[in-house]
Amino acid sequence: MSGKHAQEAKCKIRGMKALRNGLGALGLAMLAVLGALALQNWMAAGFLITPPPAFSTFTTIFLGIFIEAAPFLLLGTLASGLVEVFISRERLQGMLPSNPVLGALSGGLMGLFFPVCECGVVPLTRRFIRKGMAPATGIAFMLASPVLNPIVIGSTYAAYGWGPMLYLRVGLSLLIAVATGLVFSLQSERGKLLKQPLPLTRDGHSVHGHGADLRPLGQRFQQALALAAEEFFEMGRYFIVGAMLAALLQTLVPQSNLLALGSGPVLSVLAMIALAVLLSICSTVDAFVSLAFVGSFTQGSILAFLVFGPMVDIKSTLLYLQVFKPRYVVYLILLPLLMTILISVTLNLNVVW
């Protein structure tokens, strides 16, 4: 760069820095004011806004969902961040069987040891497949791990206890993921699945915990935390919006109105699936939002929400389209969809729980 350009660039950077600092300071000031208000409220215990009853109810329900779920959401993103940074992917892949059925099954179960959030699992699977993982295994892992994940099992237990909802959620997710994985095993050429061509040599990026990551532990830990925080805010917004919607629904819509939709064995399933896709809530906490519907919707439809949502929603579909060729994204959506609808409706019609 010539001297003049360099000077202009420097000015621009300084200007932008000043602007960012200004905005940052404003944001901090606002938060400080909020903080001061909160503190004053705590001490005075009288400085509270008392809104109309409906708003109070809405707030109570929303906060109830949020307070219960927030620890799980954070734990989920923390686990995810730690896995990203610390687990070596190569060692893992050497251990997987090559037989399609066993491969799909172990792919499905892998999530139990690799707690990654719904959104992190798609690029992770791409990396696995590029490094040689069989399609069956990779797809089964991608679809199952959002549910077969200790944190999700924990939050589903918190919401529903040791009961059919928990067992069926886990079991069916595994079943559908493995079945879909097996269908994908018919496409044995890994390269045809992905949008990007397979690499000829090893991947260049090695910031994350490949075996050769020699950065100090502290730094890697910090990175894991930074990743976790980012993911928390990114995932958090979907969850908070979903929780607000559920709270709004409970506050405003009389149960009787929902019953027409919620008690039909087929209609309720379709409605809950649509809701799951729309809300795109992270699987670590969607169980708590689903609780809001237990009073008015069939059990089969709630199960459909909990099984299909983690596999396919607006968020994850966008990610799939980035990673897989469109034709395979269609399979990724349709196969779980058909299986979920079939099983949920069958349960609604035949089983009383």
Added chain:
Amino acid sequence: MAKQKIQVLILAGLGVYLLFVVVSGRLYYYINERFTWLVVAGGIIFLGTALALGLEAMRKNQPDEEEKAHSESHAGHEHGKVPNWSLLIAGIPLLLGFLITPKPLDATTLSVRGVSTSGLSVARGENLLIEAPTDSRNVLDWVRAFSFSEDISEFEGEPVDLIGFVYQEPSLGENQFLVSRFTLSCCVADAFAIGVRVESEEAQDWESNQWVHLIGRISVQENDGSPEAVVIPLRMVEIEPPPQPYLFP
């Protein structure tokens, strides 16, 4: 970098809020008390994460270059910078939590939610009938007993001693109202309202949402051909709302 500071503040705020909710006793308005430890742990983890992030933010001296390299290395993820409105949305629970008067679920929501006198919606796997001695049964115990019993007339004359809030259910007659409680399996999202019918000539003197201590006897009456259990009060006094307003099935 400013964004990261705001992230730290929000995370810290959430941690403080969770702990505050436990310490102030408000927690009982929101979730099943068996999860108290979870909220405490959550609060501590939020604070810990905020602290660690804050320390890292203070150490970084060259924000631009490091951030650029950082985001390049994330080419494989969908993790980019956190958009502004994500932070705003994350602030909503803080705003609502700290500024709105906390209030448990009460009768005002029953016109929307509905209240049951004879059945329990089972969110959780377990729905046990626990035998409690007659005079210490609460609303939940009674509703369970009614729904599990094959012949309600077996309860005729039995003494009743319970607390709940009044709800003037529109479909009941002038002399009848419900004394109700909410039951929670996990948290208010699955709250289910149950109640026992009370019949009294002074029914209209009571307002929805008043908390009462009811002592009386069961009387089994015919209603549309099927027997129905109703409490005839001997004594009903208004009480303060209890700190823990919900019941847990």
